[in-house]
Amino acid sequence: MMDIKHYMNDLGARARAASRAMAKADTAAKNRALSLIAAAIRRDAAALRAANELDLAAAKASGMEAAMLDRLTLSDKAIATMAEGLEQIVSLADPIGEISNMKYRPTGIQVGQMRVPLGVIGIIYEARPNVTVDAAGLCIKSGNATILRGGSEAIHCNQALAKLVKEGLAGAGLPADAVQIVETTDRAAVGELITMPQYVDVIVPRGGKGLIARLMQEATVPMIKHLDGICHVYIDDKADLQKALDVAFNAKCHRYGTCNTMETLLVAEGIAARVLPPLAKLYEAKQVELRCDSAAAVILADYPYLAQATEEDWSTEYLAPVLAVKVVADIDAAMAHINDYSSKHTEAIITEDYSRALRFLREVDSASVMVNASTRFADGFEYGLGAEIGISNDKLHARGPVGLEGLTSLKYVVFGHGEVRQ
Amino acid sequence: MMDIKHYMNDLGARARAASRAMAKADTAAKNRALSLIAAAIRRDAAALRAANELDLAAAKASGMEAAMLDRLTLSDKAIATMAEGLEQIVSLADPIGEISNMKYRPTGIQVGQMRVPLGVIGIIYEARPNVTVDAAGLCIKSGNATILRGGSEAIHCNQALAKLVKEGLAGAGLPADAVQIVETTDRAAVGELITMPQYVDVIVPRGGKGLIARLMQEATVPMIKHLDGICHVYIDDKADLQKALDVAFNAKCHRYGTCNTMETLLVAEGIAARVLPPLAKLYEAKQVELRCDSAAAVILADYPYLAQATEEDWSTEYLAPVLAVKVVADIDAAMAHINDYSSKHTEAIITEDYSRALRFLREVDSASVMVNASTRFADGFEYGLGAEIGISNDKLHARGPVGLEGLTSLKYVVFGHGEVRQ
Structure with a gap:
């Protein structure tokens, strides 16, 4: 039997290490990774469909309902849409490193803010393979590392997609650990993912109200989420x-x-x-x-x-x-x-x-x-955000539709000339 | 014996109701309240010192150490500084209601963001009466309601200050419940305050590392905080x-x-x-x-x-x-x-x-x-924020020194002309 806690801690430590490299990755490298992944998805469309067939067969055998089967299905059109989505993310401005509001203070220092990645994003979602690629793309562009935990019914397809994502990252000189998928279908993995704040900076749960309400009870990592829309x-x-x-x-x-x-x-x-x-x-x-x-x-x-x-x-x-x-x-x-x-x-x-x-x-x-x-x-x-990782009904951090900017933070930067506090 | 849970829930419900009125309060009313409080503090300086003497006598009798006694002491200068601090907050721009980045989208709608208060801020701090006034001032200006839980050793002084704050709020036509202090010195009150997300939107804990680490273990309300500065x-x-x-x-x-x-x-x-x-x-x-x-x-x-x-x-x-x-x-x-x-x-x-x-x-x-x-x-x-409610070492929401803006959030606003989604 697998030691889930040890496995998830290992993923977390790798993600934390990769996040440091991603934070300093330049725009060209991140865009190159995204383009390479898009090309690989188009190239391997047949293999992706085959992996998806394995998932679909198992899901049908276990009596999955039609609406969920529909979302699990990776059609030729869905594959093309995934690749196009990545190319759209390439065309978005890189939010990272932007410096704003640099103002001189009476002391002589100049103070402003720089937009930086959050670090490691955990994403928990249902059996929808397209979310694997969308979420990976947004996290790469925003300079974050990510751990993806998709619905277990999509595991074959997600593994095949993860392989292409890692190929693209490596081709652009970025760490393959910047995008990791949870390879076990054991539900205990989710419990670990939402309670390792030392490795994960924020969780984005996507799914039904029941799932999210349950995660809220147990999570010690902050979440970007909404329960429902009334x-x-x-x-x-x-x-x-x-x-x-x-x-x-x-x-x-x-x-x-x-x-x-x-x-x-x-x-x-x-x-x-x-x-x-x-x-x-x-x-x-x-x-x-x-x-x-x-x-x-x-x-x-x-x-x-x-x-x-x-x-x-x-x-x-x-x-x-x-x-x-x-x-x-x-x-x-x-x-x-x-x-x-x-x-x-x-x-x-x-x-x-x-x-x-x-x-x-x-x-x-x-x-x-x-x-x-x-x-x-x-x-x-x-709203013109170009992409969306989720929607937040909370007031802290991101509120409403969350795009690339919601996966970032602002740190203060100070330019001095040897100034000291009087 | 007092029912702490019931008492704190009552404070919370009052704060939530008051927060709705504060969110729509205009700048003039908020500034008027701050000015009235400053004037009342100057007027009642002698009474404040007398209340402080009661706290100091009890603190000395219980063997409080010198550094803490020093922070608990409300000198004439400290009283003047509190009043001046409120007047400085009057001079800061009102962050609430600011609309930014209104952009037309190809569909015809115009989308931007409006800065709004967080709602109810809970503040937990040591026996420092000046924090009572500073924190109340920042929360009033940013359109929030607040529940203040200061160190129990300052209870007489805090009650006297709270009376003046409520007088100022009432004089400006704002709800007196916009600033409430926890009147019991029972420690269970803190446990309630940090676990009523239905009434409190964010907690700002100010104090030693031990206190904050303990709050982090138990809080279900998000916190703006830092543990230490290495x-x-x-x-x-x-x-x-x-x-x-x-x-x-x-x-x-x-x-x-x-x-x-x-x-x-x-x-x-x-x-x-x-x-x-x-x-x-x-x-x-x-x-x-x-x-x-x-x-x-x-x-x-x-x-x-x-x-x-x-x-x-x-x-x-x-x-x-x-x-x-x-x-x-x-x-x-x-x-x-x-x-x-x-x-x-x-x-x-x-x-x-x-x-x-x-x-x-x-x-x-x-x-x-x-x-x-x-x-x-x-x-x-x-940094030019004009005031500081605390410092955050976290990446979500506010990072670094937190001023008025950290007590606010951005909501999306859409101006339409009857547009529908195609």
């Missing part, structure tokens, strides 16, 4: 009706299973009778179930997929064609509801009123706050 | 001799008890014989004990306070007129030593060599890295 759209009585219809429909129906999908619609009572009926027409075409409070239920009495909302609905992430609907007195009541029930992910107001728009932006305490735009925009690519 | 100065063989002498003397002897004081001096072997003897002359006048490795000991054989360094010395924070001294081959050996033994607080290189200066800045993984300047500059005031 996102709200508030239609103010000063809303433009067409914008309200467009956004409220898109925020719910563009995709049901994503964390930035609207789960609760709040409507000002002054506009509810005008906006809810035409909006319900749009939802009806998609067979969206509307769980309404009593005021909304009166207006939508004839809606075919109507249900009565219960207290539980206000804090439920449906991830399905289901929407909670509540009529509120005004923006104050809307913000009070949001501050009570939101998971602090993303909220939007639809209004043409200047003062209310500014109040909503300032007073709603969520990672993303929007005026007249769909909550579905809360995404690293849509 | 700071290094490396004198390169391309150093300017005078700068080397000035900085190495100042970094050790300006103050012995501070976390940014140099504890280990590294000297390149190419310059050791030239720089160590004149430097030792300076240290000798201050009776600084030099714990030398064998190479340094040969050069300093005649030094009256010479000792042999042991392995333990390289990781000891003396906080005293004691210095570990090691001769190293070159900058690579110096950086390897620093990366192995440093507490990642502050390190300086003394060199006139351009490439080595840049390498040191980039490759040394500490919160502050300096060229040709004394480590004693690692300080919020010296």
Whole structure:
């Protein structure tokens, strides 16, 4: 039997050592590694598919459900997308080493900040081979070492991908240990990974709420994470009706299973009778179930997929064609509801009123706050970060979509000329 | 007997409620509160001294040592300094609400970030009444609510100060619960404070290494902290001799008890014989004990306070007129030593060599890295932050001296015109 603790400590020590080399790696070397990995993935597409077939066969035999099988599958298109993703990361500016705000102080020293890698990033994710490559790419570009622990059902594919990543790193003169995958499927490995702060600086868990809640209980390493997305759209009585219809429909129906999908619609009572009926027409075409409070239920009495909302609905992430609907007195009541029930992910107001728009932006305490735009925009690519390692609902360090910058830190740098403290 | 858990939960719930009002408080109201508190402190100086006398009498009776008694004492000068400190915080720019980097995306939305308060800050500190006022001032200005748990020996004085703070908050129309002090001296209160993440967003512990190490074991709320400061100065063989002498003397002897004081001096072997003897002359006048490795000991054989360094010395924070001294081959050996033994607080290189200066800045993984300047500059005031709530040796969130900005977070804001995700 394998000694998991010893194995994980060895991975950690190797990662820590590699992180020092990665921190000083120049931009050209990091980009070269990424390009080499992309080329190797294209070259070995057939072998990757074969490794994936082994995983798929085992997963089917163990009765994996269709949605998970779909994410485990590495199609030709998925392989091409992985390679393209790496090339996109090549095109992003290198965040490392940037020096900002160098200011002279009255003492004569000049003080500013330099952006530096965090060190070692642990990533825990489900059986999705594309995450292996995306995460490795982001960590390489940001000068970090990483330990990847993907779902055990993807182990063959992940091993094949790790081999190509190491080949690319070596080809660029970078340490192969900069990207390591956990080669054991033993779950104890996760327990070790999240409790070795001496080797791991931050954990990015990607997966279901249950997994993340469990990790939060046990982790001693800080995490960049979100548990769920209970996102709200508030239609103010000063809303433009067409914008309200467009956004409220898109925020719910563009995709049901994503964390930035609207789960609760709040409507000002002054506009509810005008906006809810035409909006319900749009939802009806998609067979969206509307769980309404009593005021909304009166207006939508004839809606075919109507249900009565219960207290539980206000804090439920449906991830399905289901929407909670509540009529509120005004923006104050809307913000009070949001501050009570939101998971602090993303909220939007639809209004043409200047003062209310500014109040909503300032007073709603969520990672993303929007005026007249769909909550579905809360995404690293849509925000222009170029890539996304995850989304944080926490306030410390990174908040909202997390790109390369979230994998870095700022240290103070001081240029002196022999100055001493008086 | 008091139910500490219930009491602390009540403080937490009040703080959370007050934090919502503080987050939207305008700059004028926050500044007015700070000015009113400063005026009240000056007005009630005699009453504050009387409260302090009660604390001092009890502390003396229980045999408190002189250094702690000194910090507990609220002299007329200390009272004036507290009031002035608040007025300095008034003059700092309000960090809250600042919107930065608003950029249009190809979809038509405009995306940027807004600086917002963290929410509720818990501060745990020793029996130093001035920290009560400093910390309250910084939290008010940054739009946070705070729960202050000062050393129990200062309880009378802290209660008197808290009364004035609440008077100032009320006078400015802000909730009195924005600043609460823990009124019980029961130690269990600290245990509650650090384990109620539902009410407290971050803990700033200020105090000895023992206290902070203990809090780290038990806290479930994130902390902004540092354990110790094992700071290094490396004198390169391309150093300017005078700068080397000035900085190495100042970094050790300006103050012995501070976390940014140099504890280990590294000297390149190419310059050791030239720089160590004149430097030792300076240290000798201050009776600084030099714990030398064998190479340094040969050069300093005649030094009256010479000792042999042991392995333990390289990781000891003396906080005293004691210095570990090691001769190293070159900058690579110096950086390897620093990366192995440093507490990642502050390190300086003394060199006139351009490439080595840049390498040191980039490759040394500490919160502050300096060229040709004394480590004693690692300080919020010296860096121009205007004030300092603490120093962080961690990489996530705030690193190095932490001012108002460290008590804030950035949320994403999106200005739309009805855009939906395609």
